[in-house]
Amino acid sequence: MTLFIPQNQDQMTIRPFQYRDLDEIEQLFLSTSSFDEEAAQQQTIQFLQQLRRWYGVLKFFSLFPNPCQHLFNAYVAEQQGQVQGMIQVAPFNQTRSTWRVNHIAVNPSCDSSRIGSQLLRHCFETVWEARTWVLEVNVNDKTNLALYRQNGFQPLAQITYWSVEPQLLKQLATSPPDLPNLLPVSNSDAQLLYQLDTVSMPPLLRQVFDRHVSDFKTSVFKSVWDGLKDWYNRREQVSGYVFEPQRKAAIGYFQMQLCKQGQQSHIAELTVHPAYTWLYPELLSQMSHLAQAFPQQGLRLASADYQPEREAYLEKIGATRVEHALLMSRSVWHKLRESKLSLDGLQLSDVLQSLQPSRKPVPGRMSWLGPMTPHGKGQGNGSDTLKSSSYGVSEFAEADEIDINPSAGDNSSEKSS
Secondary structure (H helix, E strand, O other): OOOOOOOOOOOOEEEEOOHHHHHHHHHHHHHHOOOOOHHHHHHHHHHHHHHHHHHHHHHHHOOOOOOOOOOOEEEEEEEOOEEEEEEEEEEOOOOOOEEEEEEEEEOOOOOHHHHHHHHHHHHHHHOOOOOEEEEEEEOOOHHHHHHHHHOOOEEEEEEEEEEEOHHHHHHHOOOOOOOOOEEOOOHHHHHHHHHHHHHOOOHHHHHHHOOOHHHHOOOHHHHHHHHHHHHHHOEEEEEEEEEEOOOOEEEEEEEEEEEOOOOOOEEEEEEEOOOOOOHHHHHHHHHHHHHOOOOOOOEEEEEEOOOHHHHHHHHHHOOEEEEEEEEEEEEOOOOOOOOOOOOOOOOHHHHOOOOOOOOOOOOOOOOOOOOOOOOOOOOOOHHHOOOOHHHOHHHHHHHHHHHHOHHHHHHHHHHHO
16 A cells, blocks of 8 residues: 655745734744844834734735735745744835835744745745835845845945934034924925935935835825824824025925834934035934933934935934944846747638638639730721720731731722722
């Protein structure tokens, strides 16, 4: 008796994330996260807490089209009933032409390179609307850095994360900011913010990010969602931009996420026109004033290698470098699946239906000779010429005999007379 042994017993299965995977995913992230960096530890713990709290809401929003439908797209790699890896991706812009890899974790006891590559390839093949993928990786994370390079990701820019300590924020708040044209942000300012974002980054990043005016507008649905999330997490969001009346353009922009509990650092996003770098002290002073109304805690913000003025100013005021990351991107071209059409069973009459005759043709008389003029007549009237080739060859022969024997015609005329 022969026993049947199923093949591919150890085959890896990639499937969507489910609620029952939360415990295993949490253990997986805690075992793979590098807690040498305080910022990485804080981001990992915050992600796991938000995932457990908002999973039901995110799952509900993913069931029908809405602005928050793609906020949480996650897949897990399962082998023999055990979760060996997880990846979470999200759109980077409103048109969803660029997507971002937010988190990836693989069981270190397994082949992390193989499992991680399968997770990435599954996302590349599943998300058809994505033309470009971007991600950030810590420069000290050699495992994930090698994984991304193996799967075609190339460096775009070097990102440095800074921390401004509470004492330094208090010191910066002593000088009042000189920003007479500081205005609040609304949807009507989307065109100005889009132009500022375009001019503040290199052309390659502009092409990869593929942002449009719609990326700087906030829908009512998203406003309600962000408000509920900030209320639940005890956060407050403040933003503003500096308007230049002569050029009628935005030259500076900031956005802050202020923590009301005092357990996490404030997070700031800063954009400054390259020709107006003198705005850095004024914007930092403005953000320091806003942070004084909350419990004393640090401010976290980022700078890129194409922003040397920002890095020089942060070093000058004594900000601390907390993390170095690498921004990477990868383009994706999807192959169209072509199906070969079999023409063996098709008849020519079936293909050329419109060219078939409506009734059976009837053959008619045909002559290869055109109208001819009798020899010797010269130029005569129309009655002297042969009208058609349908008279036959014998008629042409009689005409030739008449032309050849003209005397016979004269004799006949004399007799008749």
